[in-house]
Amino acid sequence: MKILTRIKSFYNATTSSIAFYPVLIAIAAILLASGAKIAEGAGVSELISEHAPLLILHDADTARNLLTTFIAGGISILVFSFSMVMLLLNQAATNYSPRILPNLISEKKHQFVLGIFFGTILYSIMIVLDVDPSGNDYQLPSFSIIISIAIALTALTAFIYFIHSISSSIQINHIMREIFTLSRKHLQIIIDGQNDHPGFDNLESWYEYKTPQAGTFQNLSTTALKEFMQTSKNKMHVLSLKGSYLRDEDIIFKTKNKVSDEDLEQLYKNFNFSNTELVSDNYILGVKQIAEIGIKAMSPGVNDPGTAVDTLNYLTELLALRMLKNDTNVICNDEEEPILSLNDLEFSDMIYHVLAPYRQYCKHDFTVMYKIFDMLLYLMTVKAVNHKFYEIIRYQTKLCLMDVESNMENKEDLKKLQRIAEKISGHEN
Secondary structure: HHHHHHHHHHHHHHHOOOOOHHHHHHHHHHHHHHHHHHHHHHHHHHHHHOOOOHHOOOHHHHHHHHHHHHHHHHHEEEEHHHHHHHHHHHHHHHOOOHHHHHHHOOOOHHHHHHHHHHHHHHHHHHHHHOOOOOOOOOOHHHHHHHHHHHHHHHHHHHHHHHHHHHHHHHOHHHHHHHHHHHHHHHHHHHOOOOOOOOOOOOOHHHHHEEEEOOEEEEEEEEEHHHHHHHHHHOEEEEOOOOOOOOOOOEEEEOOOOOOHHHHHHHHHHOOOEOOOOOOOOOHHHHHHHHHHHHHHHHHOOOOOHHHHHHHHHHHHHHHHOOOOOOOOEEOOOOOOOOEEEEEEOOOOHHHHHHHHHHHHHHHOOOHHHHHHHHHHHOOOOOOOOOHHHHHHHHHHHHHHHHHHHHHOHHHHHHHHHHHHHHHHHOOOO
């Protein structure tokens, strides 16, 4: 489990790099070119010349010109595509939020297309070196050239797909939908695996352990920690929240029984620290990113209430799903006894941090505030694992109403919002 945790950590860090697929495909192109040269030595080109003579090139200059064209064209397309990706990232950071950049950089489609262009260039360079006639019995590497033509046609098709993909990826609705889908998937997994245990009490006497390093606490292996707690007959409570920045003196977890230095070193290996935050590892990050996009849309330089309303639609679904989850994640052993608990951002803190900036920047806008009150009214109608969640929603309604009453000048707009607030305060769950 510890090895798997390390592999997963390395995989997440590697795949989030824009160079991940290009490097893999470049290596594959080199291996393919080497394999094609070996096949040439085995007489594959002579075999093709006997059975399919139309596929054979007999002029070395034509073959060389063809391959050099593939190289020059591949470099041009690669530069253009890379420029388009940089433009996408710059526009996303400027207009939406810098936090969404890791999600866009780790987009597999764009990495794969850039890798195809890079692989085409490398393969053609390696093959063009073999086009060097010497002697009357010289045979052009026809088999390798046929493969090069097929790769070039594939790269051209990938370029057309890239133009279509990049034009849709820059659209804010596509970006928000991707973030929402990843967040909902991760949150649903947590909900499906939760139980009704309230967690541990009287943690004051438990042993405290500081973080192994300063940095952003990205993820942890609950499977390995559960196995360790079962084997050692111990219990653990993780205090730090995923996505939080830990300083050197911060406490990361507590255990009921004292852990030896050797076991502590093994436990630390199950905690992943990374500067790259991914929504697939932490649904709270997705909620923050969607909220930041909405706040950015309401800035004076953008002034886009429609996008802000769209973000509230996604946040409504995520908050409704969050109401089905307990504030603490408890993991039990085979005897259904709690042995591991994880702190999570409480529902009250989550909805407060989501709505606070909206109240600050949108309290004068009727369209956005109406959507917020409508969202709160809807949340009063959905199922919740804790009845206190409804009181939290009523409290947030009061805060929103206080802001609009002191900032909204139109009395008719204010009356509409007040009527919704009355429905929320008097709603029976």
